[in-house]
Amino acid sequence: MGRSRSRNRYLGLAATGAALSLTVTLAGCGSVTGDNEVTLRVVAADYGDNPSNSSAAYWKKLAGEFTKDHPGVKVEVSVYSWSEVDNKVAAMVKAGKAPDIAQIGAYADYAADGKLYTTDELLAVQTEADFLAPLADAGKVKRVQYGMPFVASTRLLFYNEKLFADAGITAGGRPWAPRTWADLEAAAKKLKAANVPTPFALPLGREEAQAETMMWLLAGGGGYTDNEEQYAIDSPENVKTFEFLRDRMVGQGLTGPVEPGKLDRQAAFDAFTRGEVGMLNGHPTLLKQAAAKGVRFGMVPMPTVDGSDKPSMGVADWMMAFKNKHRKETGLFLDFVYTAKNQTAFTSTYDLLPVTTSGYRATNASTGGNSAQLKTFLQALPGSRLYPAGKKSWPGVSEDIKQNIGKAVAPGGSPDRVLSEIATAARANDPR
Known part of the structure; x- marks a missing residue:
């Protein structure tokens, strides 16, 4: 489909009606300014179906907590509906203004064009090893992982x-x-x-x-x-x-x-x-x-x-990191995103499945909300097969x-x- 990249919703779970675009900016508590401060620009998809349950609330809280521990890093998160997020990122890349991190539907074309960091260039060893095996494999192009699964589902x-x-x-x-x-x-x-x-x-x-x-x-x-x-x-x-x-x-x-x-x-x-x-x-x-x-x-x-x-069939939406010379800061933020606490905070809100072993175990141990019914889906995830998303x-x-x-x-x-x-x-x- 080329760079037009129409809405490619692998999960089919995000709302189509919410045309929300929201930017959350969190400065480093004002303690560090000037040339030493790094700004990470993140583009994410909205999984809510109205402004009251927009994903923007999750990203605002997440970025705020991260910044408290990393006062030299400012995080700007732009949240767009699924009907526009893929095309927004494509336009940014075409204009030479790719975000540091994008959470969208597909990664393989950007990886094939040499625009993405590999996961081992970004993540701590324990974070990289925590991805569920079929999801990690689906994030690879020629056996090298570029795509990081963000959330998953089975059928x-x-x-x-x-x-x-x-x-x-x-x-x-x-x-x-x-x-x-x-x-x-x-x-x-x-x-x-x-x-x-x-x-x-x-x-x-x-x-x-x-x-x-x-x-x-x-x-x-x-x-x-x-x-x-x-x-x-x-x-x-x-x-x-x-x-x-x-x-x-x-x-x-x-x-x-x-x-x-x-x-x-x-x-x-x-x-x-x-x-x-x-x-x-x-x-x-x-x-x-x-x-x-x-x-x-x-x-x-x-x-x-x-x-x-x-x-069974598994599906995933993807996180990717563009080569914007903020490799260290990007990796630190992604390590934070993939902690079990932050994984399950997102997946439990939208009845999705975690993509990490630690998140899987935490969800499997949970007894609240819809967790009992979600466990039926969860059990199918480790042995699932995904779309050949690594193919451009x-x-x-x-x-x-x-x-x-x-x-x-x-x-x-x-x-x-x-x-x-x-x-x-x-x-x-x-x-x-």
């Missing part, structure tokens, strides 16, 4: 317990959750027979088609890349996965009145909270949305082709998937042809 299958019970999908008097695709199909058929409008929601619309696609590919034993991290979008496993979706789910009328290629993630979530959807894949944001509407729901790992364990070509591939993957499951669609076309373009744009 689970949500199911409406009342709709399941009404349709007789029970075992021992309790709603029975599917483990295999055959189970999923059977449950969806019962929901359809019980007049549930959308037995299984399959959002392959533009909002997050790349996420729904990856979940299904992994569950079918495939994925976007092979073991050598080369694109394998058109693998036999992936083709069979989309043939199942076309023939057994869409073809039998089990995915509702809106064709998957035109159904966006949030529209599917909204329908679930209205009690119109029996099952769908969701992330932690759906916890609050469904609970607020009084929906009784269960959550289980996504069913797999044969019921065996497969990697990934944003363009993701956009191609958003535009075309819905055609693979349409009546008369050809998964083989659609996946082959996407894969061919991906390989052509992926330098070895």
